[in-house]
Amino acid sequence: MPEIMVFAATGRTTEQKRGLARDLTDAMVKNFGVPAESVTVQIIESPKDSKAKGGILFCDR
Numbered sequence: 001m002p003e004i005m006v007f008a009a010t011g012r013t014t015e016q017k018r019g020l021a022r023d024l025t026d027a028m029v030k031n032f033g034v035p036a037e038s039v040t041v042q043i044i045e046s047p048k049d050s051k052a053k054g055g056i057l058f059c060d061r
Contacts, residue, residue, distance in 0.1 A: 002028050003040040009058045010045045017043055 004024050012020075021041040028039045048058035 001038050001040065002032055002034060003042065004028070006041065006043045008043060008045055009048045009051050011048065012045075 006020065006024075020043070024041050025036050025039045028034060029036050051058045
């Protein structure tokens with residue numbers, strides 16, 4: 001039962017997340033040879049004022 005965890009700043013639409021989950025699941029099926037029903041994708045979102053890159057908060061970019 002493979003599980004994929006994606007960490008991202010908030011701001012993506014539900015449709016974008018659906019597409020990502022679908023594409024990641026397809027990649028696991030293709031490359032790991034597992035059934036799609038066994039793949040779990042978890043998207044973990046952080047508020048943009050709680051995530052930084054290069055010392056700059058995402059909300060300040």
